[in-house]
Each structure stands twice: as C-alpha cells, then as structure tokens.
Amino acid sequence: MQQQQPPGFVANREEAAERVEGLLGYAFNNRALLEEALTHSTDPRGSREATYQRLEFIGDAALGLAFASLFYRDYPDHDEGQLTALRSANTAEEKFARVAVRHGLYPLLRRYNCTDLDRIVGHFIESVSGTVTSSGDLKAPKVLPDIVEAIAGAVYVDSKFDLEKLQEVALVLCAPIITKERLYExxxxxxxxxxxxxxxxxxxxxxxxxxxxxxxxxxxxxxxxx
Structure with missing residues (x-):
C-alpha cells in the first residue's frame, strides 16, 4: 500500500534540492548527501536507507567549531566565557528551530506516518509566526534543529570537511547571526x-x-x- 505524504510535503526531490542549494548559495557535488539530510528516520519499507541522523551528528559539532572559530577571529579581546556565550547563542536548539521555520525546511523533509510530529511542528510554526497565541513556554520540536544541523553536516562532508566553506554557508543558513551587540540586548x-x-x-x-x-x-x- 502506497504511503500518503503529509500536506505541504515537497514530493519533487529535485525541487527540494534546488530550494536548499538556492538558499545556501552552494551546489552539492553529491546530492545524495542532501537527500540524506532531508530524510527522517521513518521508512515504511523497513529498509536501511540513510537518514539524517549521522549528518545531524557531524553537523552539530561542525557548526559549533565554525562559530567558535568565527568569533575567536572576530573578537580578539573576548575571554573564554564571552566566546562561549556567543557560540551557545548561535547554536542553541531554539535558534536553529526558528531558522528551519524561517527557511521553510520542514516541508522538504521526507517522512512517513508522522501525523503527531506534523501537528506539533505545525503548532510551533504557527506560534513563532504569530498566527496563534503562544503560552510563552513553547518548546521547539527537536526535528527542526536536527534538519538545520543535518544540512550543515551534508555541506561539511560534501566540501571534504572544508571549515571555511561551512562558515560561509552557516552565515547564510543561520542568519541573522547573534553578534556581541545583539547578545547583550x-x-x-x-x-x-x-x-x-x-x-x-x-x-x-x-x-x-x-x-x-x-x-x-x-x-x-x-x-x-x-
């Protein structure tokens, strides 16, 4: 029985890839990595098809290093605590979740039988977009920052672990960057x-x-x- 895709899902995977590449300003040498980053760990066929989990793992660490290197270079007068605060602010799950919403990344995620997840993510998107009232203690669904980290991981692996290239992409993907001035606002x-x-x-x-x-x-x- 063919699985019904959720509403809003971008079934055309060529279109999904082009959207991400257009957003990042980066053309993948191996688009299979990008498709892996856009595949949730639900597969009705029971296959061992690659999902975003490994790329999310490397992307999480790589983004931390990318931002740490960036702030170390740009703020030579900052101590370890100040640099840590800047890195943490820019790599927080809440920050990445809002990045995923801003760029419309969730509809690009290939997933199956995720009705509950779709509902939770939909509520979060509506809340941060201001279309529904939030109680103020809304927690970001983990899948949203996972997508951002997986895409970053795909770029990092595709570029043969080029940290400078990842920094370029991160500045676009994770914009607006929280600078020293914005942090203390x-x-x-x-x-x-x-x-x-x-x-x-x-x-x-x-x-x-x-x-x-x-x-x-x-x-x-x-x-x-x-």
Missing part, C-alpha cells in the same frame, strides 16, 4: 553572563527567597515543597 543573557563572572558576590548578597545561582552563574528559582 537580551537582559536574560546579560544577567547570566554577569552571574558567571560574579557568582561568589551574588551568592553572598542575594537574599531573595527561593532564588539561587548555579555553578554556571545562571539565576534559578527553586520551588519549595509545602
């Missing part, structure tokens, strides 16, 4: 950065009930049992 990030630098002082002077600071300097609210 976020008061929560600023508070956590200050916490990391001045943890001992804050622990000593902070006497607000049910509030503490963890080893990384993050401010935490502790729920006390009655």
């Amino acid at each position: 976020d008061p929560v990030s600023m508070l956590n950065e200050l916490g990391r630098k001045h943890r001992e002082e804050l622990v000593r002077v902070l006497k607000v009930p049910n509030v503490t600071i963890d080893a990384s300097g993050n401010v935490l609210v502790v729920k006390q049992s009655k």
Whole structure:
C-alpha cells in the first residue's frame, strides 16, 4: 500500500534540492548527501536507507567549531566565557528551530506516518509566526534543529570537511547571526553572563527567597515543597 505524504510535503526531490542549494548559495557535488539530510528516520519499507541522523551528528559539532572559530577571529579581546556565550547563542536548539521555520525546511523533509510530529511542528510554526497565541513556554520540536544541523553536516562532508566553506554557508543558513551587540540586548543573557563572572558576590548578597545561582552563574528559582 502506497504511503500518503503529509500536506505541504515537497514530493519533487529535485525541487527540494534546488530550494536548499538556492538558499545556501552552494551546489552539492553529491546530492545524495542532501537527500540524506532531508530524510527522517521513518521508512515504511523497513529498509536501511540513510537518514539524517549521522549528518545531524557531524553537523552539530561542525557548526559549533565554525562559530567558535568565527568569533575567536572576530573578537580578539573576548575571554573564554564571552566566546562561549556567543557560540551557545548561535547554536542553541531554539535558534536553529526558528531558522528551519524561517527557511521553510520542514516541508522538504521526507517522512512517513508522522501525523503527531506534523501537528506539533505545525503548532510551533504557527506560534513563532504569530498566527496563534503562544503560552510563552513553547518548546521547539527537536526535528527542526536536527534538519538545520543535518544540512550543515551534508555541506561539511560534501566540501571534504572544508571549515571555511561551512562558515560561509552557516552565515547564510543561520542568519541573522547573534553578534556581541545583539547578545547583550537580551537582559536574560546579560544577567547570566554577569552571574558567571560574579557568582561568589551574588551568592553572598542575594537574599531573595527561593532564588539561587548555579555553578554556571545562571539565576534559578527553586520551588519549595509545602
């Protein structure tokens, strides 16, 4: 029995590949890698067809190195903590999930019998697009950042592990990049950065009930049992 594809799925795989290559400004030497990056780990035929999991693994690590190298070069006056904050902000799952939504990557993903996943992703897309009201604690479905990391991994492998080429692609794929200036526009990030630098002082002077600071300097609210 032929499996019915979900609504909005781009069945024409040539079109799907062209969309990604047009977005990245990168032409794959081996388009099979891109198709692998756009294949979910659900296969009704029970085959061992390659899915995005291996590429997501290498893409995750490669993007971390790409951004770390980029910020190390561009901010020579930054210490390890500041560089870590910039890298983390640009490689966070929430950031990558919104990248996937912005570029319309989920409809390009080849998947089968994923009704529940489609519903969850659809709700997230509607929420971040502002078409439905969000409760404020919406968690990004992991499949969305996975797609971004898998595509980056495919570029990295296809380019024969060329880090500079991956950096070029990452600047396009993950735009807008969170720079030093943009990072500190976020008061929560600023508070956590200050916490990391001045943890001992804050622990000593902070006497607000049910509030503490963890080893990384993050401010935490502790729920006390009655």
